[in-house]
Amino acid sequence: MKMLERSHVILLVGGAAVGLIIGVLVGHVATSGNDAAGAESLAFTADQFDLDERQGSGRGSRELLRLISTENIGQNVRELTKAPHVAGGGRDEELVRWLQRKFLDFGFDDVSVPAREYLLSHPDPLNPNLVRLYDGDNATTFTSSYKELPLHPGDEHPEFSHAFCAYTPRGDVWTAVGEAAVYVNYGSLEDFARLAELNVTVKGRIAIVRYGKLFRGNKITHAAQYGAIGVILFSDPSDVAREGQKPEDVYPYTHWLPDGPAAPQEWQGGLEGLVYRLGPTMRPEFATHRLRLTSNNNEVVVKSSNVIATLKGGVEP
Ligand SMILES: *[C@@H]1O[C@H](CO)[C@@H](O)[C@H](O)[C@H]1NC(C)=O
Ligand SMILES: *[C@@H]1O[C@H](CO)[C@@H](O)[C@H](O)[C@H]1NC(C)=O
Secondary structure, eight states: OOOOTTOEEEEEEOTTHHHHHHHHHHHHHHHHOSSHHHHHHHOOOHHHHHHHHHTTOOHHHHHHHHHOOHHHHHHHHHHHHSSOOOTTSHHHHHHHHHHHHHHHHTTOSEEEOOEEEEEEEEOOTTSOOEEEEEOTTSOEEEEOOOSOOOSSTTOOOTTOOOSOOTTOOOEEEEOOTTBOOEEOTTOOHHHHHHHHHTTOOOTTSEEEEESOSSOHHHHHHHHHHTTOSEEEEEOOHHHHOTTOSSGGGSTTTSSOOOOOOOOOGGGOOOOTTOOOOOOSBOOGGGTTOEEEEEEOOEEEEEEEEOEEEEEEOOSOO
16 A cells, blocks of 8 residues: 555544544444454555545445444444533543544554643532512512423532533622613614614623524623623524423423513513513512512633544545
């Protein structure tokens, strides 16, 4: 086999690609053995593959499909996901080593694991981010949940990161007495402009916006531009529970998720029996109440590695 410097194949491994690649490679090793013959069967080049496809023999695609083992993909994805593996944590480091070993076992020529430093945002496990409602005596009458109900036994892992919005700074903000949040639909620039036309402002107030249509980071940026002191994001049933809100109509029984406040007709959502209002005034029975939003995220610099496997090509393209 003639070795050529220029025909190196470099695989940058990350996220979802991992399972597929490992599935292909484990399939390769399992079906052909990790020997010279095995190496031979992998040694078709992109150009040969192209030519095969153009000539309609389909040999390239058939060969690729043959190498994919769904069983191996399943096993590998199970291993990769069996415990939380936040970048920079112990399990992340274990998985870097695991991937490195796997790639070497598959016959890659070189597997490097260069480390980099990253600024990450984590919730505080002992001090969760919350939305709370306080009555006139300053007693808490509502506290938001920050944990999802476990769906399967074993889902409650001590290292699991519960709901949080990454990179939200730490903060503790309150509405004025008798004020709730101001509803701004999806939080787009058009929605904020419309709110201004309706003579309602979010300045110095907490905005509440539904998920969807645009990136949540943009919603928060827009709210900040209009002077809001905090943002509550919620998933609206009209976006996420379109078959209904009964348990059998939502995840995991269908693909819709479970749920999550007078506003223009097109701003009305899907919470049953509820008219969506702009706010910020609370209903008379809550005239002495205040809403509080606290965020306790920590920003930390962590070290984490990429896994880069290199396979030297052996055939002149
Ligand atoms: C209300 O209670 C909160 C939390 O216990 C406290 O931080 C805040 O200072 C209290 N506010 C008043 C007006 O007492
Ligand atoms: C908003 O306020 C302006 C000026 O006071 C008034 O002309 C307009 O009708 C108000 N719009 C709404 C929707 O209340």
